[in-house]
Every structure is written in C-alpha cells, then in structure tokens.
Amino acid sequence: MCGITCLISKREINKEDFKKRNDVISHRGPDGEGFEYFENEDYKIAFGHRRLAILDLSSNGLQPMTCFQRYTIIFNGEVYNYIELRNELKEYEFKTGTDTEVIVAAYDRWGTKCFEKFNGMWTIIIYDSISDKIIISRDRFGIKPLYYVENEQDIIFGSEIKQVVGKTVRPNRELIYDYLVHGIQDHTNETMFEGVRQFRAGCFAVIDLKEESYKLEFIPYFDINQKIEKQGLKKRFFNSIKLRLRSDVPVGSCLSGGLDSSSIVYGLATEVKKENIFTFTSVSKHKKFDETQFSDIVVEDVGAKNFKVEPQFNSLVAELDKIIWHQDEPFTSTSIFAQWEIFKCAKENNIKVMLDGQGADEVLSGYHQFFKSYLFSYLQDRRYLDFFRELRKIIKNNNMSWKFCLEVLILYYLPEFIIQKIRSIFNKNNSKPNWIRNDVKSRPDPRTYEYVKNLNKHCEMQLKTTNLPMLLHYEDRNSMASSIEARVPFLDFELVLETMSTNYSERMSDGLTKTLLRREMKDLVNDEILERKDKMGFVTAEEIWFKNNASEVEGMIHSALERISIINKHIIIEDFKKFLSDKKSYNFAFWRIICLGRWLKLNNIEI
Known part of the structure; x- marks a missing residue:
C-alpha cells in the first residue's frame, strides 16, 4: 500500500508544487518516493509515489515503475492473486517480486479486462506512451481511495483530499448537511470540499491525451449480481485469509470480540503459528462499551499475543486536530478514535499489515436494520406462515416490541407517499431537526431502509453508498496515519458474489443476523462468540x-x-x-x- 499523485495538464507543470502535494502524504509511504515527468507538445504528465514496502522490500519495488519500454505505472494497494496471474503470464519476463509489475503485464495482455481478474484493493494509474492514453482504475468496493479535481486544462489525482485541494477551500454545503443532520458521508462521489470528487469504485476510465480537453467517463467493470460457481462461504473465506497473508512483513489483526473479527483471527490461526498471531483490542472500563470477555476467549483459544488499548477522552481532545487532518473531513463518531488508537498500537509493535472485518455486516446482513428487508422478502414470496414465525423470533431474540410487527406491515403494504405523510405528521425521521434553522433547505436521508423491500438490494445499497464507503474512508486514513496497510478479507470479491447469490433465508433466520456465517464458522469459532446477539465493534464511551x-x-x-x-x-x-x-x-x-x-x-x- 502506498500513496499516489498524478497531474495531467496542457500547461507547464510546477514541479516544486507537485512535489509538495506528494510529500504531504509521506505517512502513506515512509519507505521511499519517486517521480516521473513526461512532456510533449500535446500534454504534460507528472507521476508521484510514496512507498510502503510490503512485497519485495528491495529497491526493485520503487515506483513510478516503467515496464516493457511502454508503460509507466503508479499504484496504491495490493493485488493478492498476483502469483496466480504471474503463472498465466509466463511469456513476460519479470524483474521484481512485486504485484506492480504483474499488473502492467496483465494490462498489456488483456487490456482493461484485466481489472476483472484482479483480486484485491487498488487505485491504478498507467501511462501508455505509445497510444498516448492514461488508464485509471479503482477496486470494486473503493477500499483504496482516489480523489480528483478537473477542469478543461488539467486533472489532478491524489490518494487523499489534501493533495488535490487548491489554496482557496470552499465547503460543499449539501454534503455537510448530510453529515450534520443524517450522520452520513461518502455516499456520493462528492466530498465536503466543493469541486473535489472521488473516482468511482468498480470503474475504470481511459483519458486520450491528444484530446483538446480532458473529461473522465467512468466505465464499470464489476456487477455485484453476477453469477459465480458455488464453493461455499467457508472455503471462500479461508482462501481470502490465505491470500491476504501474502506479505514480506508481519501481519496482525484487529479483534473486537464480535463474530466478524473473531472469525478472522480463528481463520488466521489455521494458517500461521500461534507465536505469530498478533491481535489488537480496544477496551473500556465501562462494561456497556467493553467486549473484553469475548476477545479474551478468542485470544485464549488460538494462543494469540494480544495488545489492548483504552481510548481516553483527554487523548481524543489532544489529538483531534491531527485525526481530522488525516481523515480530511469531519467524522461521525468518536469510535473512529478507538480505531485510531488500535493502529497506533500496532505500529508501536512493528506490525505493518492488519486484517479487519469491514464489509462483513453489509455482505452477510449483520445489522438489525436488515430485519425489515428480510421480512419483506417473505411477504413478497407470500410465505405468510414463515413471515410470522420469523417475526416472533426476531422480537424475542432482539427485545423488540410488537409495534415492530405493525411497522413492518404498514411499511410493506402502504404506498410510499402515504408513509411519508404519516411520518411528517408525527415528525418521525424528519429530514430537518428543530436545531437546524428554518431558512435552511432540508435534504432527505439517503438511507431509505424502510423502503428497500428486498434484502439483496438493501445489502447492495449499504455496500455501495450508505454505509461501507464511509467505514472504508475511516479505515484507510486511520491505518495509513500509522503507515499500516489494512486488509479486509470479507470484501474478497468472490466471497461477496457467492454470498449475494444466496437466498435471504440462508443469510438470516431464527431471528438472528448473519446466520450463514454462524453456520459456516460453527466448527471453528467458540460458541460464546457464535451465539452473541448484541453488536458493538470498536465503540467508545x-x-x-x-x-x-x-x-x-x-x-x-x-x-x-x-x-x-x-x-x-x-x-x-x-x-x-x-x-x-x-x-x-x-x-x-x-x-x-x-x-x-x-x-x-x-x-x-x-x-
């Protein structure tokens, strides 16, 4: 994992300014830097790179990297299946042990179809000096960030917003409203900085440098509903863990004590010796916000070395400006500070790669918000007896009242405009609370969970827009602030595709979330973890x-x-x-x- 900077321009490039933009993300790549400049009468290009050495720690892995006397690449992330791809590309002579060189060979062989073959997380920018084109790609779920600012004369790209903003900063009031009122961000490709946008996940773009002006056109290469050969979640999960252990530096894991992070640690224990299992846990002296009793079970079962951090309010206040600087934007909860402390602790203990459970809840239906979509599915299929059986179990297992039943039926059978009218009468979930001034134009909450009457669509919405992008933003900035690469096994694209193809009654049943994961992990994960009905994560008090x-x-x-x-x-x-x-x-x-x-x-x- 690294940090990248790219400027494409019709004008002369200020190299001193460009270097400053690349230097500002030195925390993303403390192990090396590199620059390349290309100029002709039609265009000017600047490539900048900061390296965090994970594979092939020698200088061979430095970027920008030029291959086959044609392509120059800057790349942030990891393509985990690079060994398998390298075996498919035997006609190419490789000079390094990195995945970067494999990416270029794959592009030379398959063109933009290569992105469909990659299993990993990435932002890639390739300059083709023969065709005079720039090719840009971002991974399927946007695990790795890429921001840009464009006009007719130039486009600048960067791994973080601070690289691409100008001297004059203007706030995006609409996005700030969504953050302030609805507690959501990263749900569009806009940011809270006006004019700064995110390159879309699961897409690539090709820029013809000979055109009079530059314009990004996003071309999707990934369909989350595409079919895949069934192998079973457990097999997919173990393969994902194995791929994400490919590293020439030590690997650790976040451990909250919840089902997701615990499954990763138990999976990790099947691949490495116990003396090489390093876990990191956030704890609290307040029992309501503490999961130590569960994380300790996992640590004892696998024989891991466990490091604990206890976030403190005074430390949060002292470091707040620094965290905001790294995050680039304000964040919705102090739980981000708990994650910040985890990665700091990992760095202090010389861990350079960390596994984490992001994506599991969105893929495997782990939030209680999914219950409505799940029940709607029974109504759609006219499975009324199963509907009431599941409804009764949901109410019993999750301490809900029978008002929940009434709400589900109303939301399913009444037209949306009537529901909105009822909500406005009772001022429930109003898009503008009374603490926002009357003259400020309201914006509706984009998380319309109640109206998503299909579990798959609800999961897809959370994966693509309303939840996961925000969490991945936090994870990337927190980990990179400590020069750590965070890897997320539950977002292996093959695992996601197989899970999304399962029936709703496989993912949730018996009034429980993530039934599929609970069943597949039954012989691996301790029963006390499997049977948990509550959900916390790295929370703070x-x-x-x-x-x-x-x-x-x-x-x-x-x-x-x-x-x-x-x-x-x-x-x-x-x-x-x-x-x-x-x-x-x-x-x-x-x-x-x-x-x-x-x-x-x-x-x-x-x-």
Whole structure:
C-alpha cells in the first residue's frame, strides 16, 4: 500500500508544487518516493509515489515503475492473486517480486479486462506512451481511495483530499448537511470540499491525451449480481485469509470480540503459528462499551499475543486536530478514535499489515436494520406462515416490541407517499431537526431502509453508498496515519458474489443476523462468540465521556457553533443541558457539531 499523485495538464507543470502535494502524504509511504515527468507538445504528465514496502522490500519495488519500454505505472494497494496471474503470464519476463509489475503485464495482455481478474484493493494509474492514453482504475468496493479535481486544462489525482485541494477551500454545503443532520458521508462521489470528487469504485476510465480537453467517463467493470460457481462461504473465506497473508512483513489483526473479527483471527490461526498471531483490542472500563470477555476467549483459544488499548477522552481532545487532518473531513463518531488508537498500537509493535472485518455486516446482513428487508422478502414470496414465525423470533431474540410487527406491515403494504405523510405528521425521521434553522433547505436521508423491500438490494445499497464507503474512508486514513496497510478479507470479491447469490433465508433466520456465517464458522469459532446477539465493534464511551466532561464539551460545542451559522444555537445547547440532566437521550449530533467546527477552523472556513 502506498500513496499516489498524478497531474495531467496542457500547461507547464510546477514541479516544486507537485512535489509538495506528494510529500504531504509521506505517512502513506515512509519507505521511499519517486517521480516521473513526461512532456510533449500535446500534454504534460507528472507521476508521484510514496512507498510502503510490503512485497519485495528491495529497491526493485520503487515506483513510478516503467515496464516493457511502454508503460509507466503508479499504484496504491495490493493485488493478492498476483502469483496466480504471474503463472498465466509466463511469456513476460519479470524483474521484481512485486504485484506492480504483474499488473502492467496483465494490462498489456488483456487490456482493461484485466481489472476483472484482479483480486484485491487498488487505485491504478498507467501511462501508455505509445497510444498516448492514461488508464485509471479503482477496486470494486473503493477500499483504496482516489480523489480528483478537473477542469478543461488539467486533472489532478491524489490518494487523499489534501493533495488535490487548491489554496482557496470552499465547503460543499449539501454534503455537510448530510453529515450534520443524517450522520452520513461518502455516499456520493462528492466530498465536503466543493469541486473535489472521488473516482468511482468498480470503474475504470481511459483519458486520450491528444484530446483538446480532458473529461473522465467512468466505465464499470464489476456487477455485484453476477453469477459465480458455488464453493461455499467457508472455503471462500479461508482462501481470502490465505491470500491476504501474502506479505514480506508481519501481519496482525484487529479483534473486537464480535463474530466478524473473531472469525478472522480463528481463520488466521489455521494458517500461521500461534507465536505469530498478533491481535489488537480496544477496551473500556465501562462494561456497556467493553467486549473484553469475548476477545479474551478468542485470544485464549488460538494462543494469540494480544495488545489492548483504552481510548481516553483527554487523548481524543489532544489529538483531534491531527485525526481530522488525516481523515480530511469531519467524522461521525468518536469510535473512529478507538480505531485510531488500535493502529497506533500496532505500529508501536512493528506490525505493518492488519486484517479487519469491514464489509462483513453489509455482505452477510449483520445489522438489525436488515430485519425489515428480510421480512419483506417473505411477504413478497407470500410465505405468510414463515413471515410470522420469523417475526416472533426476531422480537424475542432482539427485545423488540410488537409495534415492530405493525411497522413492518404498514411499511410493506402502504404506498410510499402515504408513509411519508404519516411520518411528517408525527415528525418521525424528519429530514430537518428543530436545531437546524428554518431558512435552511432540508435534504432527505439517503438511507431509505424502510423502503428497500428486498434484502439483496438493501445489502447492495449499504455496500455501495450508505454505509461501507464511509467505514472504508475511516479505515484507510486511520491505518495509513500509522503507515499500516489494512486488509479486509470479507470484501474478497468472490466471497461477496457467492454470498449475494444466496437466498435471504440462508443469510438470516431464527431471528438472528448473519446466520450463514454462524453456520459456516460453527466448527471453528467458540460458541460464546457464535451465539452473541448484541453488536458493538470498536465503540467508545462517548455518552459517558460527555457527561463526565460536561463543561469542557459544552465549551467545544459553543466554539464549533461560532463557525456553523445554519444551527439554532440555543436549541442545541438546551438539548445538551437536557441530556446532562437525563431529560433527553444522547444525541450523536453533539459530536458531529464539535468535529465539524474543528474541521471548519482547520480549513479557515465557515458555513
């Protein structure tokens, strides 16, 4: 994993400025840097690279890399099946042990069809000096980031937003509204910086450098609903783990104690000796936010070496500006700080690659929000007896009331416009809360879970737009801030395709989420982990922190509100005081306001 910078221009390139843009991501690649410049009468190109050495640690792996006297590549990520691809490309002479060289040979052999063969995570930019074209590709799920700013004269690309922004920063008010009110980001290819966009996941683009102006046209190469030969989730999962252990540096794993991270660690234990299993866990002295009892079971079962971190409020406040700088945008929850501390600890213990469970919930239907879509599927198939049987188990196993039953039936049978009318009458899930000023135009919540009446479509929505992109953003910046490559076995594309092809009653049943994973891991994972019905992850005691540090937090809210004019200040402050006196429940908007205010201050802007 690395960091890349690319500038394509009709004008002269300021090499000093370009180097600064590449240097600003030195944390992504502390093991080396490289530059290449290409010029002719039609165009100018600059390639920059920062290297985090994972495969072939010698200087042979430095980029930009020129191959076959034709192609020059900059690449961030890993193509895990590079060994298998290399065996298919025996007519090529390889000079390194890296996957980078294999990518170029694969492109030379198969053209843009090569992206369909890659199993991994990547952003790739290739310059073809013979055809005068630039080829750009991003992995299927957007695990690796790529941002760009374009105009008629030039396009600049970078692994992080800070590389591509200009001297004058303008806020994207619509995206800031979605973050502030709905707690969501990365759900479109826009960012909170006006004019800065994300290259779309699962797509490639070809730029003809001889054209008068440059324009990106995204061409998808991946269909999440395509058919794949059945092998079984367990076999796919173990193959995914094995591929993601390909590394010339030590590999560790995040371990929360939940089913996803525990499955990865148990899987890891089948491939490596116990003295080489390194796990990292976030703990809390507050039992409500602590999973130590479960993570300890996993550690004992596999004989792993476990490192624990306990995030503290004071440390969060002290490091907040630094975290925001690395994240590039404000983040929705202090749980991001727990993940930040995990990767810091891994770096301190000389771990350079970490496995993590991102994607499992979206692929395997792990959130309680999926229950409605799951039940809708029974109604669609007119399996009414099964519907009520499953409904009863969901209510029993998850401490829900029978109001949930009524809501499911109403949402399924009533037209959407009537449902929206009912919601507006009761002000439920209103797109604009009372702490947003009346003159601010509202935006609907893009996470329309209630109206997704198909489990597969709901999973696809979470994978592509409403959840996973945001989590991958956090993971990438947190890991790279500590110069660590994070790998996500549950997002192996073959595993995803096979899972998405299963019936809804295989993925969820008996009132439980992730039934398919529970069943496949039965002979591997401890029963106490398999039978968990709650869900946490790397959470923090945010609510308790805010109460225990009420004066400081209120001051942080006041400070943030100085730059956020769209909020009714007296209402949000009153809501916070009511929370402190237990007259109102905790509102996660308190944190989002604080974080947004700090981000605005760091970028010297207001909204």
